[in-house]
Amino acid sequence: MSKLYSIGKIGRLELKNRLVMAPMGLGFCNVNEGLANERLTEFFRLRARGGVGLIDVGAMQIDPVRNTNYDMLKINDDSCILGLQYLTDAVHEEGTKIVGQLLHQGRYSSSKVYGGMEAVAPSAVPSRYTGETPRAMTFQEIQEMLSYYNAAAKRLVQAGFDGVDIGTNSGYLIGQFLSPLTNLRTDKYGGDLTGRMTFLLEVVAAVRNAAGSDFPVIVRIGGSDFMEGGNTNAEARQIAMALEKAGVDAISVTGGWHESSQPQITMDIPHGAYSYLGKRIKECVSIPVIMSNRMNISAAEKLIDEGAADFIAFARPFIADPELADKSAAGKYEDIRPCVGCNQGCLDAIMTHKAISCLVNGEAGRELELLRGNSLPTALKSDNPEKILIIGAGIGGMEYARVAALRGHSVTVWERDNKAGGQIEVSSAPPGRHDFAYLRDYLAGACDKLGVKFIFNKEAEKASVLNAVKKDGFDRVVIATGAEPITPKIPTEEDIHVVQAWDVLKKKVFVGKRVVVVGGGAVGIETAQYIAEMGTIGAEALRFLMLNKAEKPDELYHLLTHGTKEVTVVEMLRSIGQDIGISSRWGMINSLKKFGVKTMTSTKVVALKTDGVLVEREEGKQELIPADTVVLAIGSRSVNSLYQELEGEAVKISLIGDAVKPAKILDAIHGAYNEAVMI
Numbered sequence: 001m002s003k004l005y006s007i008g009k010i011g012r013l014e015l016k017n018r019l020v021m022a023p024m025g026l027g028f029c030n031v032n033e034g035l036a037n038e039r040l041t042e043f044f045r046l047r048a049r050g051g052v053g054l055i056d057v058g059a060m061q062i063d064p065v066r067n068t069n070y071d072m073l074k075i076n077d078d079s080c081i082l083g084l085q086y087l088t089d090a091v092h093e094e095g096t097k098i099v100g101q102l103l104h105q106g107r108y109s110s111s112k113v114y115g116g117m118e119a120v121a122p123s124a125v126p127s128r129y130t131g132e133t134p135r136a137m138t139f140q141e142i143q144e145m146l147s148y149y150n151a152a153a154k155r156l157v158q159a160g161f162d163g164v165d166i167g168t169n170s171g172y173l174i175g176q177f178l179s180p181l182t183n184l185r186t187d188k189y190g191g192d193l194t195g196r197m198t199f200l201l202e203v204v205a206a207v208r209n210a211a212g213s214d215f216p217v218i219v220r221i222g223g224s225d226f227m228e229g230g231n232t233n234a235e236a237r238q239i240a241m242a243l244e245k246a247g248v249d250a251i252s253v254t255g256g257w258h259e260s261s262q263p264q265i266t267m268d269i270p271h272g273a274y275s276y277l278g279k280r281i282k283e284c285v286s287i288p289v290i291m292s293n294r295m296n297i298s299a300a301e302k303l304i305d306e307g308a309a310d311f312i313a314f315a316r317p318f319i320a321d322p323e324l325a326d327k328s329a330a331g332k333y334e335d336i337r338p339c340v341g342c343n344q345g346c347l348d349a350i351m352t353h354k355a356i357s358c359l360v361n362g363e364a365g366r367e368l369e370l371l372r373g374n375s376l377p378t379a380l381k382s383d384n385p386e387k388i389l390i391i392g393a394g395i396g397g398m399e400y401a402r403v404a405a406l407r408g409h410s411v412t413v414w415e416r417d418n419k420a421g422g423q424i425e426v427s428s429a430p431p432g433r434h435d436f437a438y439l440r441d442y443l444a445g446a447c448d449k450l451g452v453k454f455i456f457n458k459e460a461e462k463a464s465v466l467n468a469v470k471k472d473g474f475d476r477v478v479i480a481t482g483a484e485p486i487t488p489k490i491p492t493e494e495d496i497h498v499v500q501a502w503d504v505l506k507k508k509v510f511v512g513k514r515v516v517v518v519g520g521g522a523v524g525i526e527t528a529q530y531i532a533e534m535g536t537i538g539a540e541a542l543r544f545l546m547l548n549k550a551e552k553p554d555e556l557y558h559l560l561t562h563g564t565k566e567v568t569v570v571e572m573l574r575s576i577g578q579d580i581g582i583s584s585r586w587g588m589i590n591s592l593k594k595f596g597v598k599t600m601t602s603t604k605v606v607a608l609k610t611d612g613v614l615v616e617r618e619e620g621k622q623e624l625i626p627a628d629t630v631v632l633a634i635g636s637r638s639v640n641s642l643y644q645e646l647e648g649e650a651v652k653i654s655l656i657g658d659a660v661k662p663a664k665i666l667d668a669i670h671g672a673y674n675e676a677v678m679i
């Protein structure tokens with residue numbers, strides 16, 4: 001068994017394993033309160049019950065003056081203590097330890113969040129994150145801030161926490177003091193790195209003074225700011241060494257700032273890609289190092305067993321599966337509901353001040369609402385078990401089958417294809433989107449273990465369905481027939497090669513050298529990226545060439561980003577990717593630029609000619625874009641004629657997923673879950 005599941009220690013704190021639930025925003029607080037409530041408590045209780053060694057409750061606001069009532073916990077007043085006591089008691093009852101993260105956003109909070117009050121920071125440096133310029137803190141305000149940290153630490157102890165996490169990462173206030181980009185001060189809090197560390201070390205001293213000499217103190221730092229001219233891992237190592245000297249018990253390492261141009265936790269990042277940040281810090285300190293940022297259980301076990309880290313922190317994977325720790329410790333990897341790194345339900349929600357949910361888990365964030373006694377609906381059998389026929393083995397159909405089978409229903413699935421997954425084959429094909437395939441594999445495996453019967457290559461028609469209902473005694477028919485791509489009515493000449501994006505991603509068709517993608521939504525962008533990477537070198541070849549110094553770095557980068565296709569994306573709207581989540585959109589658009597994909601917005605396709613695509617620009621001018629292949633990525637429409645044909649027949653019938661309305665995978669999962677738990 002991996003060392004990941006062995007006992008670990010942070011200061012005097014003994015943990016049953018080396019898995020940590022990383023700090024994150026959840027948005028579960030009641031409006032205008034910022035207090036721990038039952039919803040938050042039950043969310044964390046179930047993660048503790050699932051076996052994680054340590055829970056880090058993230059983003060607890062310390063400032064009694066500047067704070068937000070939107071979605072972040074507060075610990076800036078004694079009124080916060082009672083709710084937090086209920087939380088720590090609930091976690092302790094399940095055998096898990098819990099720490100709280102003290103955080104101030106500094107220049108990362110806007111006046112809109114602060115009710116018109118301007119943000120404060122080490123220096124008055126404009127923030128691209130908020131679009132505003134904060135006010136530089138006075139010396140007296142810095143002393144007041146230290147007192148806020150001190151008071152918050154006292155409240156953590158009173159509330160029953162087992163330790164404290166001081167958040168400096170991601171470009172928040174303490175990180176702003178540490179960075180030469182945002183700290184232009186000339187007093188003792190500025191200057192070289194030693195001066196810029198002064199505030200952090202004084203915060204550590206203030207927290208230690210309040211909490212006591214043996215109260216575990218963790219400091220969460222960025223392993224690199226990933227900001228040009230900012231702190232790199234070299235400075236992070238120096239900061240870590242200074243923190244160890246100051247008596248800190250552990251260093252928690254994550255990635256860069258929110259303003260960084262480097263993707264931090266999006267799906268395209270390989271699992272464990274940033275683990276080198278923690279490894280390099282671990283080489284310089286003797287206290288435990290906690291590593292996080294885009295991990296899965298396989299990467300976690302490898303890092304721990306190879307000695308690259310002492311603890312591994314997950315955030316999103318514990319949203320996806322509360323029982324991740326217990327399942328992995330038992331070797332039941334196939335039973336883990338996988339986080340796919342999409343950010344659709346979590347980070348995108350928090351960035352728009354909404355409560356988190358999860359694409360793969362219809363229960364996440366709804367635990368209090370769904371609990372029946374001490375159990376979630378999927379742990380309880382239905383009082384009236386049914387025999388159910390599902391038409392379609394896409395993601396929605398499989399999730400419905402999984403939940404229904406857990407509830408004690410007998411489930412059969414008809415699928416006209418020769419395999420399950422539906423559009424997941426399309427979703428997981430583009431570069432950096434492979435993790436969606438893990439969801440398909442999980443659902444297929446779960447259904448198989450639950451005895452769901454799949455019949456492939458089975459075309460469903462009204463007569464065959466009604467015959468099966470009569471012959472096999474099905475009580476309910478669920479239509480999960482999904483959607484199909486739209487073919488727009490565009491004047492088209494003969495001999496122009498026109499294909500659907502879905503068929504390109506399914507590798508059913510070939511494309512020529514010059515490719516025009518019509519449609520700049522998510523599917524169009526992903527397909528353009530997929531095509532643009534054709535002919536580039538892969539990771540294995542790159543590793544070989546680098547290790548053997550066969551080519552210079554500039555040539556290797558060229559080989560990575562220059563393929564064999566010329567790709568243009570045409571979009572009618574003023575910008576592309578408008579249906580992509582806020583945390584992923586910018587990275588996907590930047591990727592198009594890296595691979596030389598040309599984008600044309602505010603551009604209407606007039607006709608598809610033999611030698612290219614005739615378009616009309618916003619100013620009314622027409623031009624021909626030469627093309628050997630035209631790829632259509634206009635959108636999709638529901639396939640639900642079977643449902644309409646079966647309506648009114650003497651059988652219970654349901655319609656789910658894209659067959660209702662084309663939407664995101666999150667909507668299909670949640671809709672299927674909600675329908676299945678009701679029967």
